[in-house]
Amino acid sequence: MPRPLLIVSHTFPPYKGIGGRRWMKFAKALARRGHAVHVIHSAGPEELKGSPWADDLATPGITCHPLPQRYPTVLFKRPLTRVLDKVMYRVWCRVLPLLVRGNWFDKAVFWERPFLDLACALIDRHGIRDVLITGAPFRLLYFGTLLKERRPIHLVSDLRDTWTWQDGYGGALLSPERKAHERRLEEAVMAGSDRISTPHPAVVEHLKRTYTQFADKVRLLGHAIDPDELGPPRPDPSPALRRLIYAGSMYGAQEADRYFDQVLAAFAQLRDDAPAAFAAASLDLYITGHGTESHRQLVEARGLQQHIRFHAPLPAKAIFPRIAAADAVLLFIPSMNKDVLGTKFTEVFHLRRPVIHVGDAGLVSRHIEENRLGVSIRVEDLAARLPELMIGARRVTIDTGYDLSPHLLDRIAEGLEHDLLSA
Helix, strand or coil, X not given: CCCEEEEEECCCCCECCHHHHHHHHHHHHHHHCCCEEEEEEECCCHHHECCCCHHHHHCCCEEEXXXXXXXXXXXXXXXXXXHHHHHHHHHHHHHHHHHCCCCCCCCCCCCHHHXXXXXXXXHHHHCCCEEEEEECCCHHHHHHHHHHHHCCCEEEEEECCCCCCCCCCCHHHCCXXXXXXXXXXXXXXXXXCCEEEECCHHHHHHHHHHCHHHHHHEEECCCCECHHHHCCCCCCCCCCCCEEEEEECCCCCHHHHHHHHHHHHHHHHHHHHXXXXXXCCEEEEEECCXXXXXXXXXXXXXXXXXXXXXXXXXXXXXXXHHHHHCCEEEEECCHHHCCCCCHHHHHXXXXXXXXXEECCCCHHHHHHHHCCCEEEECHHHHHHHHHHHHCCCCCCCCCCCCCCHHHEHHHHHHHHHXXXXXX
16 A cells, blocks of 8 residues: 655765665655655765766655765765865874764764654654665664654664675774674664565575574565666677676775786786787776776776776666677676675676676675576686687576566565565
């Protein structure tokens, strides 16, 4: 039955960031199903606006309520090119730990009062019962339990990523005392939420194992394919995977640098061993989230700039035809995400492009290989293995019959209604 809903997502269009995409899509799908969807999100600084999914905001039934960010942009903006930015980064790294308990890298640490005030006002004004909050930043999920103490809501807490049991989002830099504080917040979220959702089976398993008393609250809510963006699946790719594309963020800092060095070595090897194949080989990079100047310089130093090409990030509807026109999609996954099957995988599978996964063995590599969706290569093997794929010496056969219907947006939104919302 259609009802008013409140979604809370710190990153949300028009604010850039992949973190806002998941619930932008669900907001669109739920609004189409007749729900009045209200969204609290960070207004974000002007310099970080320009989300590729901003068009979805025009969907009738979605009303956004931005809050001032309040967290220093300089701590997460990349690259830092101005001297003032670098100075302020050091200043905030000294000041914030004095002001914040737990993880001071959490962008929502100063949001408690303004969030609770706005959420309570919206609940009272619109008769909202269902509140769905997504993290990271994870402090928002804890604020949801405080909201539940103030209003009779049905609270759904969505963990897009791992929280206390991994080192992402600044976790690797926290003292034992700060990590313990975050674990207490996580336990409070598990106890205070009516449902816990996550797109990752590995997170489901961890939460059920760690919080056995709350295991029946945990649900898998997968990332969704939005056919509005992707268009129809494409025909089979070429046997020789020479036209490659990489679209998205490049996580993992030092790991990513090692990966990129291997890519350069692979192209240099192809140039030496198979000049004809090299002449037709290309890698088009659409990297989001950070600068690429250092990578450009490495490419130019090797004389590969005609074959490894950098482009500005594109909106979803513009990038997916380019993915569909490529022979394969190159995806680097850092070790911390080896068991995290993100949105990009289902989208690439929908377009019937083979994935060349680069990273450690884990759930991601097993899923790709067991379902015949591409190939998985360890970083240290990439320089030798990638040329084999590009000359066709090693073939990748994908399963064009792989059933993607469970991943479609409307199908997942229907499940969300039935399994996560209040009765």
